[in-house]
Amino acid sequence: xxxxxxxxLSGLMLAAGCFFMVSGAVGLVRFPDFYTRxxxxxxxxxxxxxxxxxxxxxxxxxxxALFKLGLILLFIFFTSPTASxxxxxxxxxxxxxxxxxxxxxxxxxxxxxxxxAEPALEADTTNxxxx
Amino acid sequence: MLAATVIxxxxxxxxxxxxxxxxxTIYDRILAVNVFGTKTVLxxxxxxxxxxxxxxxxxxxxxxxxNFVSVVGVLRYFEYRSRMGDTAHD
Numbered sequence: 001x002x003x004x005x006x007x008x009l010s011g012l013m014l015a016a017g018c019f020f021m022v023s024g025a026v027g028l029v030r031f032p033d034f035y036t037r038x039x040x041x042x043x044x045x046x047x048x049x050x051x052x053x054x055x056x057x058x059x060x061x062x063x064x065a066l067f068k069l070g071l072i073l074l075f076i077f078f079t080s081p082t083a084s085x086x087x088x089x090x091x092x093x094x095x096x097x098x099x100x101x102x103x104x105x106x107x108x109x110x111x112x113x114x115x116x117a118e119p120a121l122e123a124d125t126t127n128x129x130x131x
Numbered sequence: 132m133l134a135a136t137v138i139x140x141x142x143x144x145x146x147x148x149x150x151x152x153x154x155x156t157i158y159d160r161i162l163a164v165n166v167f168g169t170k171t172v173l174x175x176x177x178x179x180x181x182x183x184x185x186x187x188x189x190x191x192x193x194x195x196x197x198n199f200v201s202v203v204g205v206l207r208y209f210e211y212r213s214r215m216g217d218t219a220h221d
Contacts, residue, residue, distance in 0.1 A: 014136045018136055018139040022139055022142065024166075025142070028146060028150050034159055037159060037162060038162055045165075045166060048173075052177065053173070056177065060185075064185065068185075068188040068189065069188065071192060072192055083165050083203065086203055087158060087202075091158045093210060094210070
């Protein structure tokens with residue numbers, strides 16, 4: 001009884017994990033720019049991993065495999081958001097910088113704005129270009 | 132359900148590989164490689180339950196460690212390179 005219940009629950013979690021994983025991958029391929037792609041990939045990555053490894057833990061029962069799966073889950077749970085954060089920070093420091101008011105989106109756009117701007121605006125934008 | 136999970140993991144890894152091949156910037160490629168590595172860990176874990184060999188979980192654990200370190204290392208490299216004045220478009 002409890003065995004079939006665990007099997008059904010793990011099948012359900014595997015199905016949900018597959019759904020989130022595939023939707024994240026479709027977003028990774030189809031979305032138009034880097035930050036939207038990172039949203040699709042980074043958010044679904046953690047949840048799909050949690051669901052699939054949790055389903056495997058239900059299948060494993062009380063054994064050494066359960067402990068190892070727990071270690072994998074814990075590790076991915078900490079490193080996946082950290083990798084996403086490092087990636088977003090590196091992209092923000094490059095010319096992929098997000099567009100903000102008074103802050104050029106790309107290095108080329110910043111140069112063009114500096115060339116075209118009046119002196120007042122120029123004083124605003126001079127120290128907001130690339131570091 | 133385990134077989135279906137293996138198939139969908141392979142599909143997701145193929146899509147991530149496609150993004151890694153045609154991503155316009157280096158950061159798209161790093162993101163796709165990160166997704167690919169995480170899905171590889173999951174694939175090894177699911178395969179070890181499909182064939183019934185729990186020893187394979189050690190490989191998955193080591194792969195998870197290597198994946199994180201390699202992504203952060205490559206990221207550091209390109210972050211410093213883009214600060215030196217090169218572009219992120221390779």
